Structures are given as structure tokens and as C-alpha cells.
Amino acid sequence: MEIALLGNPNTGKTSMFNNLTGSYDYVGNWSGVTVEKKVGVFKSNESKLIDLPGIYSLSPLSEDEGVVTKFLLHDPFDRILNIVDASQLERNLQLTIQLLEFGKPIVIGLNMMDVAKNRGILVNVEKLGEMLGVPVTPVVARSGKGCRELEEQVTTHFDGSFSSNLVDYGKEIDEAILALEALLQNHSAHSTRWLTIQLLEGNEYVKDYLTTFIAESNLDSLIQQTTEKALANSNAKTIAQFIYKQRQAAIAAILKESTKRDENKGIPLTEKIDAIVTNRWLGIPIFLLLMYFMFMLTFDWLGTPLSDALDGLITGPVTDGLTNLLNAAGASEFIHSLVIDGIVAGVGGVLVFVPQIFILFLFISILEDSGYMARVAFVMDRLMEKVGLNGKAFIPMIIGFGCNVPGVMAARTIETPRERLLTILLTPLMSCSARLPVYALFVGAFFTINKAFIVLSLYVLGIVVALILASVFSKTILKGETSMFVIELPPYRVPQVKALWRSTWDKSKGFVRKAGTIIFAGSVMIWILSYAGPNGMNVAMDDSFLAMIGGIFAPLLAPIGFGNWQAGAALLTGFLAKEAIISTMNIIYFAPTEAGLQELLSQYFTPLAAYSFMVFILLYIPCLATVATIYKETRSKKWTAISIVYALALAYVLSLIIYQGGKLLGLM
Numbered sequence: 219m220e221i222a223l224l225g226n227p228n229t230g231k232t233s234m235f236n237n238l239t240g241s242y243d244y245v246g247n248w249s250g251v252t253v254e255k256k257v258g259v260f261k262s263n264e265s266k267l268i269d270l271p272g273i274y275s276l277s278p279l280s281e282d283e284g285v286v287t288k289f290l291l292h293d294p295f296d297r298i299l300n301i302v303d304a305s306q307l308e309r310n311l312q313l314t315i316q317l318l319e320f321g322k323p324i325v326i327g328l329n330m331m332d333v334a335k336n337r338g339i340l341v342n343v344e345k346l347g348e349m350l351g352v353p354v355t356p357v358v359a360r361s362g363k364g365c366r367e368l369e370e371q372v373t374t375h376f377d378g379s380f381s382s383n384l385v386d387y388g389k390e391i392d393e394a395i396l397a398l399e400a401l402l403q404n405h406s407a408h409s410t411r412w413l414t415i416q417l418l419e420g421n422e423y424v425k426d427y428l429t430t431f432i433a434e435s436n437l438d439s440l441i442q443q444t445t446e447k448a449l450a451n452s453n454a455k456t457i458a459q460f461i462y463k464q465r466q467a468a469i470a471a472i473l474k475e476s477t478k479r480d481e482n483k484g485i486p487l488t489e490k491i492d493a494i495v496t497n498r499w500l501g502i503p504i505f506l507l508l509m510y511f512m513f514m515l516t517f518d519w520l521g522t523p524l525s526d527a528l529d530g531l532i533t534g535p536v537t538d539g540l541t542n543l544l545n546a547a548g549a550s551e552f553i554h555s556l557v558i559d560g561i562v563a564g565v566g567g568v569l570v571f572v573p574q575i576f577i578l579f580l581f582i583s584i585l586e587d588s589g590y591m592a593r594v595a596f597v598m599d600r601l602m603e604k605v606g607l608n609g610k611a612f613i614p615m616i617i618g619f620g621c622n623v624p625g626v627m628a629a630r631t632i633e634t635p636r637e638r639l640l641t642i643l644l645t646p647l648m649s650c651s652a653r654l655p656v657y658a659l660f661v662g663a664f665f666t667i668n669k670a671f672i673v674l675s676l677y678v679l680g681i682v683v684a685l686i687l688a689s690v691f692s693k694t695i696l697k698g699e700t701s702m703f704v705i706e707l708p709p710y711r712v713p714q715v716k717a718l719w720r721s722t723w724d725k726s727k728g729f730v731r732k733a734g735t736i737i738f739a740g741s742v743m744i745w746i747l748s749y750a751g752p753n754g755m756n757v758a759m760d761d762s763f764l765a766m767i768g769g770i771f772a773p774l775l776a777p778i779g780f781g782n783w784q785a786g787a788a789l790l791t792g793f794l795a796k797e798a799i800i801s802t803m804n805i806i807y808f809a810p811t812e813a814g815l816q817e818l819l820s821q822y823f824t825p826l827a828a829y830s831f832m833v834f835i836l837l838y839i840p841c842l843a844t845v846a847t848i849y850k851e852t853r854s855k856k857w858t859a860i861s862i863v864y865a866l867a868l869a870y871v872l873s874l875i876i877y878q879g880g881k882l883l884g885l886m
């Protein structure tokens with residue numbers, strides 16, 4: 219007898235496999251993919267157990283997951299052993315129901331009984347079996363408890379008749395089943411009910427299979443008609459979601475009867491925290507509050523004093539030391555100015571912000587390691603779903619807060635090409651750490667009382683714009699269905715100091731390294747451009763090449779509040795790296811200290827113009843490294859160009875609205 223081992227990821231399938239089987243009959247790969255195929259022989263008899271990839275749903279998101287559907291459709295086997303995690307029944311039963319609908323005899327191994335017990339979940343195993351209509355055996359695969367009973371259950375004869383229509387999907391879907399039945403004319407040996415539901419859920423492999431009997435256009439019109447009818451009086455957005463919700467309702471009813479909470483146990487801490495943190499109404503406010511706290515820490519309580527101290531060190535002893543050194547070496551006026559006014563001002567101006575960056579990353583690392591970030595994705599899912607993405611896409615975006623480059627790369631974890639591309643396009647809108655120094659400088663100069671709030675508003679603006687654009691893109695150039703979101707919520711834990719240190723450093727080192735490379739080179743270049751002009755060397759700044767180049771853009775920038783060549787030049791260098799904006803300003807304004815620079819800035823910017831400028835910096839263009847990464851990840855010149863053009867247009871329009879609107883409202 220051949221038995222297929224199926225279940226969600228991490229439910230203990232491999233542990234069970236090792237427990238039940240003694241020797242391997244076969245180890246290889248499933249055809250077409252790199253997923254390992256293992257077939258084991260039972261210890262006590264000749265039955266074979268086939269290990270399949272863990273999946274949350276039959277409808278596959280990736281080729282690897284398609285293995286299971288292909289197996290069910292084409293491979294001969296006798297029974298299914300479905301491993302179910304007793305502590306995660308609600309999610310696990312989604313798959314179980316799809317397997318029941320398939321119609322082959324099933325035995326359920328209810329694993330992780332120990333975990334469920336610890337979490338205060340009491341499962342009435344008999345009742346659960348009765349309601350599902352199949353044998354359920356409780357086990358602990360890790361210790362081997364219950365495995366003998368399960369083995370006996372699965373290999374000996376049992377009455378394989380059970381109801382395969384546990385879930386009532388409504389009359390529209392029942393009609394679709396009859397329609398497919400008529401189209402199939404007994405050509406397929408598989409359950410028509412199962413085929414119909416899988417087809418409607420978007421299972422490509424089932425559709426492929428059906429096209430061997432039925433013209434694709436017929437299938438498409440069946441899907442379309444059923445979708446229209448079923449969604450007409452439902453609040454589901456897609457037919458897949460509709461089916462998912464029907465199943466969810468049936469599962470809730472089953473669990474209500476067959477599980478209960480252990481009264482003596484008390485609710486576990488993780489669940490107590492989650493009840494608040496992932497609450498429908500509180501989830502997003504809590505996230506915003508935490509971000510606000512993070513910026514207070516970065517800008518007011520800790521980061522700024524540290525940065526000021528570093529600034530004092532660089533502009534004081536370091537500059538003095540270097541000046542003495544240069545004088546002693548008899549350096550020329552040119553070299554002296556290059557080092558002090560170019561490199562020290564440019565690189566030092568950026569390095570000053572290292573403490574703030576570090577604190578920000580430490581905070582983000584704490585949120586990640588404690589398990590909170592997974593909750594943020596979960597909380598954001600509801601919003602993301604409305605705009606054609608799912609919560610998973612928020613994770614690359616959060617990474618993008620650190621640096622857009624790894625953020626764009628993290629979009630690889632998103633399975634559907636449409637959502638992946640969308641995420642890649644939107645991640646650069648997340649305010650990365652390189653933009654932080656610009657905010658720090660400007661809020662320090664113009665918004666001393668509510669620094670954290672102003673910075674928070676910029677971060678939130680990035681997110682909101684991304685959500686709106688996602689919605690626009692998914693209605694226009696990137697149409698398609700949103701895939702279902704499944705995420706493991708790990709239990710909360712106290713982050714370990716060593717791990718925290720490592721991940722904070724991993725994130726910050728890029729910033730430091732960039733200061734030594736691209737910012738260094740950029741500073742030299744900018745300084746030379748500011749030192750030389752059409753009329754020779756050592757010209758007044760306003761007659762330099764830099765002023766000429768920046769001046770080209772100045773008229774364009776006037777309507778958005780900063781029509782001076784300095785801003786134009788800074789924005790141009792900002793494309794190389796956003797920190798270069800700070801370097802450029804330090805060099806241009808020739809400011810001896812950060813405080814001095816802030817004072818000078820107020821001659822060129824009003825507070826309103828400063829806010830408009832920060833919004834422009836947030837949105838106007840992904841930096842060079844990000845553009846290169848977008849190209850690498852999409853392999854498309856078109857999408858890379860779109861990512862630049864839309865950002866520029868968006869930045870200009872928003873800054874225009876903010877500046878002109880602000881002026882109309884009488885703001886300065």
C-alpha cells in the first residue's frame with residue numbers, strides 16, 4: 219500500500235516519516251523541481267510512505283508547491299496521511315478540507331499534542347474525528363508517542379467512506395460543479411467537486427489537467443460566470459477568497475464543538491500580547507506609536523546628543539589635528555581646502571549621523587528579534603489586501619526602512635510575479651536610513667519642538683503613498699488577483715544581546731562603508747566643482763561649475779519652494795546616494811559646524827519649503843544602487859525606467875501641493 223504524507227510546513231512530517239519508516243526505498247527529486255522526494259518503507263509491514271512538500275493550501279504559489287497537486291492528479295497511491303498541528307488547527311484544517319474533498323481515504327495524525335496542551339488548547343480527538351468523518355490519532359512525533367497507533371490505523375483496513383462535502387460553498391459553486399460534470403463527461407476519475415473547487419481557487423495545475431478534456435475557453439467562462447455570481451452577494455474580493463472564507467466558517471464550527479480552552483491553564487503570554495498588538499483597531503495605532511517612540515529615541519532622547527558630541531569631535535579636534543598636520547607637511551592651499559572643506563565637511567557631515575542611524579537600527583532589530591515585526595505584517599495585511607498586495611509585501615518594505623537595496627532584494631520571497639514586481643516598485647518609497655540625515659538636519663533647523671513627529675509624518679507619508687500607488691498599479695498596469703497571506707507568528711521572546719548586536723551592525727555597516735567610499739568620492743567631486751568655475755580656480759561659490767549645474771534646475775524647483783542652485787546641486791548628487799545631499803550642503807554652505815549649517819539654511823529655506831524639500835527627498839528618485847538593484851531583480855529596462863519616472867513625477871506633484879497649498883493656508 220502506498221501512503222502519501224501531507225501537511226502544512228513545520229507540522230512534524232519529517233519527524234513522523236522518520237518515526238514510521240525504517241528504510242528508504244527511494245530518495246531523489248520530484249520531476250522539474252529541486253524538492254527532495256523520499257519514499258520510506260514502514261517498519262512493520264511492506265507499506266510505503268511518500269514524503270511530500272509542506273503546503274498551506276493545494277492551490278500552489280510556487281512550482282515547488284505544485285508538486286503536491288501534480289502528485290494527487292497523476293501518481294497512483296492508496297491513502298493520505300495528513301499530519302495536522304493540534305496547536306494550529308484553524309490554519310491546518312484549510313488543507314485538510316481540500317484533501318477530504320479529493321476523496322481518497324485519509325487518516326489524520328494530530329501532531330504537536332504536547333504543544334497544544336501547553337498552550338491550553340484541549341482537543342476532543344474523538345469528536346474531531348467524528349465531525350471530519352475520518353480517523354484521527356493524537357501523536358507527539360518528536361517523542362514517538364502515539365506513532366504505533368497511528369501506524370496501525372493508517373496501514374490496516376478502515377471504512378474509507380466519509381462525507382467529502384463538509385463545507386457548503388453555496389449554490390453558485392454547486393452549479394459550477396454540475397456544469398463541470400457535464401463538460402467532463404466521465405473522462406476524469408477524480409472527484410468533480412474537488413476539481414471544480416481547485417479550478418475556481420486558481421490551481422493552475424488542475425486547470426492544465428482539465429484542458430486535456432475541455433477547451434480552455436470553456437473553463438475560463440465557467441470560472442468567470444461562477445465568480446460573478448458568487449461574489450455578487452458576498453464581501454469577498456476574489457473567488458479564491460470566497461472559498462477560503464466558506465471553509466473558514468466551516469472550520470470555526472468544527473472547532474467550536476471539538477476544542478476548548480483549558481480553564482486552569484490561563485492564556486499564554488504570547489496570545490495575551492497578540493490580542494492587543496494584532497487587534498483590529500489597535501494594531502496600526504500601536505505600530506505608529508512604536509515608530510514615534512523610535513524617532514523620539516533617535517532624535518530627541520539619545521541620538522541627537524550623541525551626534526552632537528560626534529560633531530563636536532569632528533569639527534573640533536579632528537579638524538584642528540588635520541589642519542596642523544597639513545600645515546606641518548607644507549600642503550598647498552588647494553590640498554588644504556580639498557581636505558578640510560571637501561572631504562572632512564562631506565564625509566564628516568555624514569558620519570555625524572552614525573549614532574542616530576545606529577539607534578534606529580538597534581530599535582528595528584529589537585522589534586524583529588522579539589517577534590513583533592511578523593505581527594506588523596499581519597496587521598498590515600488587511601490594508602495591503604485592499605490595494606492588491608498582501609501582508610508579506612510589507613516585510614521587504616520594513617527592510618527598506620534600513621536600506622532600499624536589501625528591501626528590493628527581499629521581494630524575492632514573494633511568490634507571485636505580479637505582487638513581487640509591485641513590491642519592488644514600491645519599496646523605494648520607504649524612507650531609508652540615508653534619508654535620515656537630511657531629515658535630522660532639517661528638523662533640527664526648522665522644527666525643533668516636534669522633531670520626532672515631523673519625521674514620523676515623512677515615514678508614514680512614504681507608506682501611505684506606497685499603498686495608494688499599489689492600488690493604482692493593481693487597477694491599471696499590474697492587474698491581477700491578490701494571493702492568500704499565510705505567515706507564521708513566532709512566539710515572542712526577549713532578544714539576545716549578541717544577536718541584536720550582530721543584526722544592528724549588519725544593517726549599520728553599509729552606512730559607514732558608504733561614507734568611506736561613494737560619499738568620499740562624491741565629496742571630492744563636489745568640492746572640485748565648487749572650487750573651479752568657467753573663470754578659473756578658487757572662484758566665489760556662486761561662480762562655480764556647481765552653481766552653474768545646480769542653477770539649471772533652480773527655476774524648475776522654484777514652484778516647490780527651493781528655487782536656488784544649492785538645492786538643485788544637492789538633489790543632483792543625491793541620486794548617487796541620498797547622504798550626498800548632506801555632504802553637498804556642508805561643502806556648499808561651507809559651514810563650520812552642524813549648528814552653523816542649520817543657521818545658514820534658514821536663509822535659504824522657510825519651514826514650509828524645508829518640509830516640501832524633505833518630502834521631495836523622500837520620494838524623488840531611488841538612489842543609484844537601488845536603481846541598479848531594481849534592474850538586476852526585474853531584468854527589465856522598462857520597469858526600471860518606470861520606477862524612476864513615476865517617483866520623480868510623484869515627488870514633484872506632492873511637493874507642489876504641499877508648498878503651494880501650505881502658502882494658500884498662510885503657512886510659511
Ligand code: GDP
Pocket residue numbers: 225226227228229230231232233234272329330331332333357358359360361
Ligand atoms: P516538517 O516541516 O513538517 O517536516 O516538520 P519537522 O518534522 O521538520 O518538524 C518541525 C519541528 O517541530 C522540529 O523542530 C520538530 O522537532 C518539531 N516537532 C515535530 N513534532 C513535534 C511534536 O509532536 N511536539 C513538539 N513539541 N515538537 C515537534
Ligand code: MG
Pocket residue numbers: 231232233
Ligand atoms: Mg520536512
